[in-house]
Amino acid sequence: MRHRAASDNFSRDVFPKGASWSNLPLHPISLQAGTTAAGGATTKRTSLAPAEVPHFDQARERKGPLGYPPPGERLRVDVHIDPDGPGTIAADVRRGLSSPRKRLPPKYFYDDRGSRLFDRICDLPEYYLTRTEQALLEGVADEIVALSRPRDLVEFGSGASRKTRLLLDALERATNRVRYLPIDVSESMLRRSAQALLADYPSLRIHAVAGDYERHLDRLPNGRRRLVAFLGSTIGNFTRSQAQAFLTRVASHLNTGDHFLLGVDLVKDTAVLHAAYNDADGVTAEFNRNLLHVINRTLDSDFDPLAFDHLAFFNAEESQIEMHLSAQHAHEVQVRALALTVPFEAGETIHTEISRKFTRAETEAMLDRAGFTPVRWYEPANRYFALSLAVRR
Ligand code: AVJ
Numbered sequence: 001m002r003h004r005a006a007s008d009n010f011s012r013d014v015f016p017k018g019a020s021w022s023n024l025p026l027h028p029i030s031l032q033a034g035t036t037a038a039g040g041a042t043t044k045r046t047s048l049a050p051a052e053v054p055h056f057d058q059a060r061e062r063k064g065p066l067g068y069p070p071p072g073e074r075l076r077v078d079v080h081i082d083p084d085g086p087g088t089i090a091a092d093v094r095r096g097l098s099s100p101r102k103r104l105p106p107k108y109f110y111d112d113r114g115s116r117l118f119d120r121i122c123d124l125p126e127y128y129l130t131r132t133e134q135a136l137l138e139g140v141a142d143e144i145v146a147l148s149r150p151r152d153l154v155e156f157g158s159g160a161s162r163k164t165r166l167l168l169d170a171l172e173r174a175t176n177r178v179r180y181l182p183i184d185v186s187e188s189m190l191r192r193s194a195q196a197l198l199a200d201y202p203s204l205r206i207h208a209v210a211g212d213y214e215r216h217l218d219r220l221p222n223g224r225r226r227l228v229a230f231l232g233s234t235i236g237n238f239t240r241s242q243a244q245a246f247l248t249r250v251a252s253h254l255n256t257g258d259h260f261l262l263g264v265d266l267v268k269d270t271a272v273l274h275a276a277y278n279d280a281d282g283v284t285a286e287f288n289r290n291l292l293h294v295i296n297r298t299l300d301s302d303f304d305p306l307a308f309d310h311l312a313f314f315n316a317e318e319s320q321i322e323m324h325l326s327a328q329h330a331h332e333v334q335v336r337a338l339a340l341t342v343p344f345e346a347g348e349t350i351h352t353e354i355s356r357k358f359t360r361a362e363t364e365a366m367l368d369r370a371g372f373t374p375v376r377w378y379e380p381a382n383r384y385f386a387l388s389l390a391v392r393r
Contacts, residue, residue: 074204075194079187080211080219089298090338097335097342097350106237106323106353107185108294109287115189117287124283126275129233132385133263137163137231140378141170144389147375148259150178150227154220156213156234158182158193163231168201179224183209183216214246217253226258233265233385236320236356243356244366251371254392260372262388264358266379270314273357277312277321285310288323291352299337307331311349320356324349363388 089108096103110118122130145167153171155164164180171178180197184190187210194206209219220226228250235243250260277284289305296303308325315322327344334341363386364374372390379386 074198075206077187077191077208077210078219080209080216081187093295093299093335094338094340097340101351103351104291109291111294114287114290114294117283117290120283121287124279126279128276128384129265132380133231134163136378136380136385136387137166140387141166142173144261145170145174145176147389148227149176149225150259151224152181152221152226153178154181154226154228156183156230158184167229168204172201177203179205179207181207181209183211183213185212217249220253226254227261228254228258229261231263233263235262236265237354239354244369247366247370251392256392258392260390260392264363264386264388266383266386267319267357267359268384273314273321277323284312288325288352299335301333301335303333320354322351323353324351360386
């Protein structure tokens with residue numbers, strides 16, 4: 001999604017007006033050591049042969065020693081936005097809307113308006129995910145830093161989220177100087193958030209990569225001990241096999257001793273899940289319909305977003321929230337850029353998102369199969385959301 005770099009966290013105002021971190025209800029946090037020794041956290045880096053060393057696009061790189069930005073330069077932004085991006089959305093929309101069971105990939109939710117709507121979702125009282133993860137991370141960031149002792153902090157689908165700041169604050173307390181490497185599809189968001197971080201963290205260096213973290217893992221600089229963060233349960237947008245493949249690929253780009261911090265939303269009471277995706281103000285419904293606005297603009301189509309109902313429910317068999325858009329009446333939609341006519345029956349749906357919900361056993365098994373050894377599992381007393389810290393074997 002973003003696969004995008006799905007989670008657009010930029011400038012997110014996570015809390016209701018008047019609330020602050022200190023007056024949020026913070027559940028006691030149970031720190032449960034994983035089955036494996038924290039000894040796995042000590043550094044034992046393998047060095048790759050030069051030919052195998054991943055590198056940033058040499059043509060764009062102004063190289064300094066060890067791949068650092070030249071002295072005085074604290075921000076570098078590498079842009080790897082896919083030049084055939086519009087081609088990609090065209091192909092995805094053609095395939096998805098021609099299918100007998102219509103579907104669209106959730107990564108196209110996040111244009112500027114969609115990102116703003118997602119910001120508002122994170123503020124909703126029903127959407128517990130963001131504030132639960134944030135409160136959790138606030139309590140455990142120091143331990144994560146002590147265990148992983150990174151020199152590079154890599155974040156997939158980042159922005160300048162408050163979550164990142166909690167890790168940076170912990171790194172600062174540990175006088176652990178890091179380089180921050182956010183990877184996100186939005187270059188403008190990366191630049192804005194990077195500027196804000198540079199102002200607040202005077203010793204921080206940032207090497208931002210504008211690109212799709214699904215496709216640009218090979219751009220990760222190598223050679224320094226890393227902590228890779230993938231927060232927000234964005235991994236829930238992948239199917240089980242996509243998630244496994246993605247984590248395996250991430251692991252293959254890391255060295256022994258590198259750490260991975262994964263945020264996962266947990267299986268819970270269906271009513272709580274249902275409310276989080278069916279908020280009273282209809283923000284999630286508008287976020288869902290925004291996909292049709294994006295397609296109208298990008299592919300010159302004539303969807304009437306208001307002719308579709310928002311549908312979100314928990315599919316217990318697959319352990320996932322599913323979002324759909326349901327046509328209120330039979331009609332046809334023209335997608336002019338694709339010379340495509342799309343017929344809808346009354347009640348016919350477009351499947352727009354899955355948001356998988358995890359258990360500890362499933363999460364740790366998935367990490368283990370990918371080549372990581374689980375080191376810590378953090379969850380609040382209500383078990384709404386968890387952070388899993390794992391080390392690359
Ligand atoms: C950003 C993918 C984690 O699945 O909860 C929020 C997106 N969709 N409300 C999620 C979303 C509907 C969100 N992620």
